[in-house]
Amino acid sequence: xxFLLNPDEFKGPCNLSLTINSGQxxxxxxxxxxxxxxxxxxxxxxxxxxxxxxxxxxxxxxxxSRNNISEKALKQRIxxxxxxxxxxxxxxxxxxEDPKLEPxxxxxxxxxxxxxxxxxECIISSISSAxxxxxxWSRSIRDIKYKWGNPYSFGDESFYxxxxxKIISQLPEHDLEEMQxxxxxxxxxxxxxxxxxxxxxxxxxxxxxxxxxxxQNEISLHKIAxxxxxxxxxxxxxxxxxxxxxxxxxxxxxxxxxEAFPVDVWIKRIICxxxxxxxxxxxxxxxxxGMEQFGEYAGYTQLYLFHYARKSGLxxxxxxxxx
DNA sequence: TTCCAGGTAGTCG
DNA sequence: CGACTACCTGGA
Numbered sequence: 001x002x003f004l005l006n007p008d009e010f011k012g013p014c015n016l017s018l019t020i021n022s023g024q025x026x027x028x029x030x031x032x033x034x035x036x037x038x039x040x041x042x043x044x045x046x047x048x049x050x051x052x053x054x055x056x057x058x059x060x061x062x063x064x065s066r067n068n069i070s071e072k073a074l075k076q077r078i079x080x081x082x083x084x085x086x087x088x089x090x091x092x093x094x095x096x097e098d099p100k101l102e103p104x105x106x107x108x109x110x111x112x113x114x115x116x117x118x119x120x121e122c123i124i125s126s127i128s129s130a131x132x133x134x135x136x137w138s139r140s141i142r143d144i145k146y147k148w149g150n151p152y153s154f155g156d157e158s159f160y161x162x163x164x165x166k167i168i169s170q171l172p173e174h175d176l177e178e179m180q181x182x183x184x185x186x187x188x189x190x191x192x193x194x195x196x197x198x199x200x201x202x203x204x205x206x207x208x209x210x211x212x213x214x215x216q217n218e219i220s221l222h223k224i225a226x227x228x229x230x231x232x233x234x235x236x237x238x239x240x241x242x243x244x245x246x247x248x249x250x251x252x253x254x255x256x257x258x259e260a261f262p263v264d265v266w267i268k269r270i271i272c273x274x275x276x277x278x279x280x281x282x283x284x285x286x287x288x289x290g291m292e293q294f295g296e297y298a299g300y301t302q303l304y305l306f307h308y309a310r311k312s313g314l315x316x317x318x319x320x321x322x323x
Numbered sequence: 324t325t326c327c328a329g330g331t332a333g334t335c336g
Numbered sequence: 337c338g339a340c341t342a343c344c345t346g347g348a
Binding site: 127129130131132133203204207240241242243244245246264265283 | 328329330331332
């Protein structure tokens with residue numbers, strides 16, 4: 001199935017590449033080939049290979065699946081993933097009211113939240129991203145999918161689903177545990193690599209396993225999606241490896257809760273520079289400030305400020321000045 | 324080679 | 337509460 005999603009079907013501009021490549025921690029960037037972005041996405045429980053490309057202001061959508069999917073369900077999913085129901089022009093009106101935020105508009109024209117297509121994958125990605133580079137956690141997620149996800153082939157391309165909470169919860173944590181579970185007689189120099197730590201997640205392996213177990217047994221993602229932001233925040237904070245920053249990333253990029261204001265060290269530096277005269281203010285205070293100051297636009301403001309700071313050279317200035 | 328980035332959990336006051 | 341530090345790993 002192939003069709004165009006025209007600009008009159010969503011609110012404000014949409015820059016696909018900017019949205020997908022802005023380093024949001026919910027999911028690794030989608031596979032790109034000559035401007036076409038592809039990913040295996042579940043639509044009404046049906047595995048579907050989505051291909052999305054920018055065509056002027058429109059989005060060109062191509063979808064393949066074993067069984068038929070209605071165009072309506074497909075469109076709905078696309079709107080959700082790229083946050084197309086959010087009115088960017090309204091955001092720009094808001095940003096223009098603050099001279100400190102106004103410059104971000106030009107740098108981020110058309111950039112939207114890139115909402116995770118799989119909330120569980122988003123949670124594991126976010127835990128893996130804590131204290132870690134984008135390159136490293138993206139690799140880990142890729143390895144996890146490759147090792148334990150279900151493969152789907154479309155033409156000559158292969159994609160893997162992200163494994164379920166049940167599967168992750170039962171994985172060996174590291175080499176030693178994998179060795180202990182193995183009853184076969186193996187050569188002396190056998191390399192154990194079917195464990196989580198072998199995917200480069202480091203000490204987060206135990207958090208990931210325990211989190212998967214809790215999601216499997218006691219915490220319903222379905223319910224979190226329906227909670228208000230405050231309750232959802234308190235609930236996912238219970239997951240091991242999830243602190244305030246990761247919780248806000250999950251709620252923003254995984255569940256589309258726009259009032260979340262994830263504060264990492266970069267955002268802290270940017271906010272201290274812009275709003276506190278370069279003074280060092282503690283992270284929890286920055287979070288309070290952001291939520292109070294930016295309200296329902298806190299999430300987008302965080303996204304825009306970060307991208308703006310990176311592209312304008314402000315970020316470099318803040319690191320070398322070390323303040 | 325050593326050093327360092329970068330959130331969370333744990334400990335201590 | 338706030339301040340401090342260990343934690344895996346990969347890139348400088």
